[in-house]
Amino acid sequence: MGKHWADFQYEIYLNGMSGAVPRLPTDLTRLEELTEQRLGPGPVGYVAGSAGDGSTARANRAALRRHRIVPRMLRDVHERDLSVEVLGRALPAPLALAPIGVLSIMHPDAECAAARAAAAQGVPFTLSSASSTPMEQVAQAMGDAERWFQLYWPKDPEVARSFLSRAKAAGFSTLVVTLDTPMLAWRPRDLDQAYLPFLHGVGTANYFSDPAFQAGLAKPVHEDPNAAVMHFVGMFSDPAKTWPDLAFLREHWDGPIVLKGILHPDDARAAADAGMDGVVVSNHGGRQVAGSIGTAAALPHVVEAVGDRLTVLFDSGIRTGDDIFKALALGAKAVLVGRPYAYGLGLDGQAGVEHVIRCLLAELDLTLALSGHAGPATLGPADLIEETA
Numbered sequence: 001m002g003k004h005w006a007d008f009q010y011e012i013y014l015n016g017m018s019g020a021v022p023r024l025p026t027d028l029t030r031l032e033e034l035t036e037q038r039l040g041p042g043p044v045g046y047v048a049g050s051a052g053d054g055s056t057a058r059a060n061r062a063a064l065r066r067h068r069i070v071p072r073m074l075r076d077v078h079e080r081d082l083s084v085e086v087l088g089r090a091l092p093a094p095l096a097l098a099p100i101g102v103l104s105i106m107h108p109d110a111e112c113a114a115a116r117a118a119a120a121q122g123v124p125f126t127l128s129s130a131s132s133t134p135m136e137q138v139a140q141a142m143g144d145a146e147r148w149f150q151l152y153w154p155k156d157p158e159v160a161r162s163f164l165s166r167a168k169a170a171g172f173s174t175l176v177v178t179l180d181t182p183m184l185a186w187r188p189r190d191l192d193q194a195y196l197p198f199l200h201g202v203g204t205a206n207y208f209s210d211p212a213f214q215a216g217l218a219k220p221v222h223e224d225p226n227a228a229v230m231h232f233v234g235m236f237s238d239p240a241k242t243w244p245d246l247a248f249l250r251e252h253w254d255g256p257i258v259l260k261g262i263l264h265p266d267d268a269r270a271a272a273d274a275g276m277d278g279v280v281v282s283n284h285g286g287r288q289v290a291g292s293i294g295t296a297a298a299l300p301h302v303v304e305a306v307g308d309r310l311t312v313l314f315d316s317g318i319r320t321g322d323d324i325f326k327a328l329a330l331g332a333k334a335v336l337v338g339r340p341y342a343y344g345l346g347l348d349g350q351a352g353v354e355h356v357i358r359c360l361l362a363e364l365d366l367t368l369a370l371s372g373h374a375g376p377a378t379l380g381p382a383d384l385i386e387e388t389a
Contacts, residue, residue, distance in 0.1 A: 003092060005082060005361035006369065023348055024355050029319050031343035031356075039346050042195040043105040047342045049189030052290025060286055060317030063294030067326045067384045072372030081375045082365060086334050087174055087256040087277055087311050089146060092122040093361050094328055094376050097353075098315050098336035099150035099176060099260075101130030102203035106346035112141040114345050117353035119145030121361075126150050126176055126336065129163065130203040139170035148174040150260070152181065155235040157248065162212035164252045175253045176280065180261030182239035185288045198232065201225055207232050246274040258313065261288075263298040265305035268312075278311035285316045285338055296330065300381070303331030321363025325371070329379040 012022055025031065036044050050057040082093040097118050104110040111133040118125035124146040127138050139147060149172035154160050164175070190196060197203050207213045208221045208228060216235075221228040249257055258278035259271045271279050281299045283292045295316040303312050314332035318324060319340060327335045337360060344352035373379060 003082070004080060004365065005093065005358070006080075006365040008358045008362040009366070022355065024344065024352055026359050028340045028343075028356060028359055031340055031347065035343040035346050039106070042193050043346070045189035045193055046102070046105060046195060046197065047100070047339060047346075049187050050286040050290070051185040051187055051288055053188075054286065055290055056283055056288075056292040056294070057286030057317075059292070059294035060283065060296070061294075061319070063296035064317050064323050064326055066387050067296060067330070068387060069322060069325060069329075069367070069371055070383055070385055071370060072383075075372040075374075077369040077372065077374050079374060080365060080369055082361065082368070084334060084376055086313075087258070089124075089173065091124065091146070091334065093364070094332075094334035095324065095357070095361060095364075096124040096148065096313075096334060096336050097126055097341055097357075098338035099126040099128035099148075099178070100338055100342050101128040102132050102197045103342065103345060104132035104202060105197055106342055107349050109345075109349050111138045113350040114341060114353045115142045115145075115147070117341075117350045117357065118147075119143060120350075120354060121357045122146075123357055124148050124174075127172070128152075129206055130198070132203050132205050134205045134209045135167055135172070136170050139172070144171070147172050148176050148258075150176040150178055151249075152178055152237055153241060153245075153249075155238040156212065156216065158212040158215070159207070159210060159235060160248070161252055162210050163206065164249075166206075166210070168253070168255070174256045174258060175249065176258045176260050177249060178260045178284075180282070180284050180288045182237050182241065186290070187287065198236075199229055201229055204229070204232050243270055243274060246276065250275055256311075258311070260315075262302060263293055263295070265301045268302045268306040268310065272306045272309040276310065278313060279306070280313045280315055280336060281332070282315045282336075296326065299327065299330045299332060307331055318360075321360055321365070322367045324360065324364045325367045325379070326384060328376050329381060329383045331381075 084094045111131045115125045115138050119142045126148040128150050129152040149167035256277035260280035262268050262279040281302050314327040315336035318335050318337045341353045341356045344356035
């Protein structure tokens, strides 16, 4: 029997007997507004903002909303088990924390707080290349808990090689390669504040602590921080990379490799042909291409193309337990959640991130049970209907 995540609601009600109510809303869609009220416009805009006029972020929510759950009755859902196997790892639930860079702009405990929260709940934490804490420090904060490393593939192959060997040595099991950010998109909320944390040396910790990166500098980082920032900007990503380049990653990483940012079935097939292990159907939370397809609209086509060859994961737009239900029913093996945990971190540190994880999984557990499912394995497209209006 798996853990009954739904029991979190009884814990909340029992705490209410002594007058205690949750510190954060249990409707996680309210977190963004609270964060807007409490944090500065720069950091809030950086996390909440999207490309262009925000149409892609809205499309992500709309695509999930169009799918409605069709509950089934009189099925034995007394004992439930949300555990899944993803990329050869046993997970207690089909959820991981997505990579989000520069978390120090949300809370001083930054990546370590989010990583500890994930470890405490048993869900994988994905560390961004652009974190504000070096990967070794985050690994230490997690003990032996499941952790994945997200790579922004730099121009300098020596830095890429160094990142991969450091991540391996620090116990990161899975490599998540973000493909949709060969350059930063047009993001008005950041542009209007002229706010880019990297130019202040925030979100560069993995680079500035890297021997291969340091080898490209005339002076140590602390002696000429501006030169270090410019060196970082010059190599951060590489718009010249193409499919054959994936061989480099396969050569230097012996664990699972997942490509993040896949929306077209042909790209998913190319990933499988290149010997990758999985894809994340993602549009970067609407932060890269304004006017892009909503991820829940792309997911079924990717699953149809490669579901039998690759592990298909999903992100961009997950805010509730029923969103996770829908993604699983459409064929994803697990989902990555991003902004909600960043808001939880900004509002209440590690405890805020744990609150977000527990709310999502309690709601997923209840949604499964109340729709006639004892676990993710029985979900399929027949459990949803798509509204056309």
